[in-house]
Amino acid sequence: MKQSYFTVVENTPLTDTVVRMRLRGDTSAITRPGQFVNIRLEGRFLRRPISVCDVEGDVLTLIYKVVGGGTEQMRQMPVGTQLDLLTGLGNGYDLTEAGPNPLVIGGGVGVPPMYWLTKQLVAAGCKVTAVLGFNNGSEIFYVDEFRALGAEVIVATVDGSVGVKGFVTNALAGLDYSYFYTCGPEPMLKAVYRAAEGEGQLSFEKRMGCGFGACMGCSCRTITGNKRICKEGPVLRKEEIQWDD
Amino acid sequence: MGRLNVTLCGIELDNPVIPASGTFGYGHEFAEFYDINVLGSFSCKGTTLAPRFGNETPRIAEAPAGMINAVGLQNPGVDAVIAEELPRLAQCFHKPILANVSGFSMEEYAAVCQKLDSQPQVGWLEVNISCPNVHGGGMSFGTDPAQAAAVTRAVKAVTAKPVIMKLSPNVTDIVAVAKACEEAGADAISLINTLMAMRIDLKTRRPVLANTTGGLSGPAVFPVALRMVWQVARSISIPVVGLGGVSSAEDVIEMMLAGATAVEIGAANLVDPCICKRIIEELPEVMDRYGIDNLRDIIGGAN
Known part of the structure; x- marks a missing residue:
């Protein structure tokens, strides 16, 4: 820090x-x-x-x-x-478990952090597939930039105006991947958690006070104990996530 | 003694600057930003008998010149504080701390204080009878002088360490509560805890905080805190620790003129992690500007 x-x-x-x-x-x-x-x-x-x-x-x-x-x-x-x-x-993503062909899934403003992640995964020799979700065609950004990194990009839009119609989870069927990384709004994370095969890491968003672990404003419960989203997160492993409802 | 030194309940502080409970964790997050041994002391996160997760989230809302929190006393419980947090703190802080204690019954306050009494790192017990964000405890002890006195007596009976009672501003007559604590044997008073507040989200038409209400802190509350410190300090003979929205060396001096022997800094730490260090560095220059030789000489100077 x-x-x-x-x-x-x-x-x-x-x-x-x-x-x-x-x-x-x-x-x-x-x-x-x-x-x-x-x-x-x-x-x-x-x-x-x-x-x-x-x-x-x-x-x-x-x-x-x-x-x-x-x-x-x-x-x-x-x-x-x-x-x-x-x-x-924050902790950030752990790249060591990516395997040969990881999947990155970003939704809306969850897309940006996947960019540097994809860049590093490609640099590490991974074959990356990126599923990027947006509400509609006018909200799409950075698809060309992801392609320029060498990722195979699949776009999903809720209104179907570009790419796969629906949510990012509608684009997961049939994809083969070694591990997944995702970031997006919480309903999307929950849907990915249920739909994605195998292990992965999910990045959460919460209203924060300080952002560096002092105020306990952004705490959440996990299988492995209470965590501060700003400090022990925002990235949590799939196996430790405990949904509130 | 140096220009900044003050004495709080017989323990000398290098300076009066003390990060406030709940804004400084157990210290080590801040030790990543600076050597926290420059502080006079600090008040650790409020500790209860059992571990607490606290309130649901969102726990934080913004306010004009401040913030509202409803964390709800998240802490690992006193046994884990003694077993894990204090040893970890010993690696980065070598002065006595204020152990901040909360509870939901007289027995709980006494039990936590008794456990902390044996800890050499604990210089003072700061007893929080003013948390606005928990139900059936906390602030309910601090809004009634008789209850405040009863908690004071219960704690004093189990510890030889100086006891600082931390008061709520959410009362009609804070002087009456302070006097009751003094008569019951308190060694000092700290004030103020946060002011009860809330925000509503215009889009959802629901309260922003999951707890509905929270406690307002930050520069917005400074003049209110200063007024209450002034009122209390002139009415009792034990020392007062002033806090509430303090954000600069000038604010520290103003609080001391109102009657504070030491000054806690809270919400400002959350947005500017190095603020306490900077205030300590700036104090001599600001003292020079106002013709102050030693801080201990100005305590209560406006009274």
Whole structure:
């Protein structure tokens, strides 16, 4: 974990509500895909946790969805803005169990963290299949970028306007894979948990206070005891997950 | 003694800055950011007799200049704190701590305090009779002077360590509660715990917090906390530990002028993990600016 200042070097809309922000700074505390950063915004008390989409040298890429006042404030930020970030938060994905042909499944704003994960899996020699789910064609982003990494990409849209009609789970039938990694809204995680074969890791989202394990705001129960989503998570192994209902 | 030193119930502190319970875990998360031995002390996460998961989530909501929490005293229980957390803390913190204690009955408060009494790392027992986020315990002991006095007596009977009673601001007359604790033998008073608050999500039309209500903290509550510290400090003769929205070296000095012997820093740690270190570093310069030679000389200076 590290607290340091980053400078916004790009802030580009990808869709009507999804924005890519690139920042330059000390990325040394970010060690694994699936980790997140926590951003201090002028006039807002709590920081905003955003998952890491990519790290290249001292450039950090974040992709965020504008969902409220804080993320709207981020969308308005000009290049050159200085931001106070906590970096290297959360456990991130464990790549050692991926096997030869892992499957990555991302839904909506759960897609960005799968990008750096896919990049690292490909670099490790894996043959990666990526299932990316969106509500409709106008909300699709980063499909070409995943293909450029060398992944086989399957798109699913809820309205069927592009790719497989339905949820990401509608695209899983018949796929052969050694392990799975996923990130997305909780209903999607629950559906993937039930539909996906074999072992895997799922990344959760919860409303957080601090983001670094101090406040106990984001706790959850697991088979192996209570965990803080910000510290022992956000990535949990399939076998330890205990659904609340 | 240095310029920043203060004495709290006979124990000398290098400075009056103490991270508040529930915002500093058991210390080691912050030790990743800085050497926490620069602190005067710190107050550990509220500890109960049995392990508690706490409330359901969401437990956190944002507020103008602050936050609302309804964590609900999640903790591993006093036996695990003694067996696991205190030994781990010993590796990164070498000063006496405030062991923060919560309970749901007089017997539970006494049992937890008795177990912690034997721990050499514990300098003070800070007894929380003011948690707004649990039912049938916590704050109900802190809103009635007679109950507050009874908890104080129950705890004092089982420990030789100084007992600091932590009070709730959610009362009509906080001075009456403070006086009752003093008369029952409390060694100090800390205040304030959080102010009961809530938010509603406009999209779902439901409360944001799973617990419906929570406790407001952060800069928003500072003037309220300061007023209550001032009222209590001028009405009792035992020391007062001031807290509530403190976020700067200036706030620390203001709290001490209102009557605080030491000052706890809470919500600010959650958004700025190095804030206590920075406040300690900035205090001498701010003292110079206001002509203050030694912090211990200004305690209650506004009274």
